[in-house]
Amino acid sequence: MTRFKDLSQPGQYACEERVDAVGPKGTIKGVRVLGPVRSSTQFEISVSDAFKLGVQPVIRNSGDIKDTPGIKLVGPKGEVEVPEGVIVAARHIHMHTSDAEEFGVKDNDVVRIKVGGPRGLTFDQVLVRVSDKFNLEMHVDIEEGNACGVKNGDLVELIK
Amino acid sequence: MTRFKDLSQPGQYACEERVDAVGPKGTIKGVRVLGPVRSSTQFEISVSDAFKLGVQPVIRNSGDIKDTPGIKLVGPKGEVEVPEGVIVAARHIHMHTSDAEEFGVKDNDVVRIKVGGPRGLTFDQVLVRVSDKFNLEMHVDIEEGNACGVKNGDLVELIK
Secondary structure, X not given: OOEEEEXXXXXXXXXXXXXXXXXXXXXXXXXXXXXXXXXXXXXXXXXXXXXXXXXXXXXXXXXXXXXXXOEEEXXXXXXEEEOOOEEEEOOEXXXXXXXXXXXXXXXXXXXXXXEOOOOOEEEEEEEEEEOOOOOOEEEXXXXXXXXHOOOXXXXXXXXX | OOEEEEOOOOOOEEEEEEEEEEOOOOEEEEEEEEXXXXXXXXXXXXXXXXXXXXXXXXXXXXOOOOOOXXXXXXXXXXXXXXXXXXXXXXXXXXXXXXXXXXXXXXXXXXXXEEEOOOOOEEEEEEEEEEOOOOOOEEXXXXXXXXXXXXXXOOOOEEEO
């Protein structure tokens, strides 16, 4: 895998490499591979992507891929049937240990996040992940982001 | 316009007719026309649709289309430049007058709606529309629906 661009979490990067994902009902082309290499392949999609591909949308935390749908991935040098690992990633917050201390939360806590504005809402069920290797950042998928009108870098409010 | 299927709100229907919407950056094909005829053309999209078409996503209540983006609509017999009317519809609840009495709300009130489950959240800024011609129903767009994992017919909780 060839590093294309660093992501906001330390050590994580987007790759030059892209693949096409082929499901029973449709294909999503040019999906960028993220690194570094994990122990298992994981393919993160939105609920809309799931309908387009024709797979069940299964909400899971990253890494929790047992009994999730599989997918065929097609690259420039061949293709592979991934038997499981297609998930709709559950929303979560990455926090450095010092952030967690400041907010008074710990790894695996579930908190609420309030977003203001004309599409304001409060997300329940937001998982907190704490590590010395994390930067403070909430991750939602594109549909969750559009549903509340946030953009990358916007500030939101944590409610315990 | 040729009636294809009644919608859940009395008198509203989906038509056989479809058009392609052509924006500066992309096209959405086969968009179904809804009836009956309004005084002005309104084209309701999601935030993702706005990016695909290349128009600004503007959150508005239905009918409030002044200074919103326009769009080119292409049908089987020609095309038309609609000068304005492209909106991301603000979420809202249709209520019959008797429902409004039961909930203790009135037309144009703004309430909150709580959705449970693994993608649970509480929508703020939900507009209440009351009429003797409405059936009780909350309308969200596909991204708002997917963000909280609801399907058509699911029950949600109104919070005043």
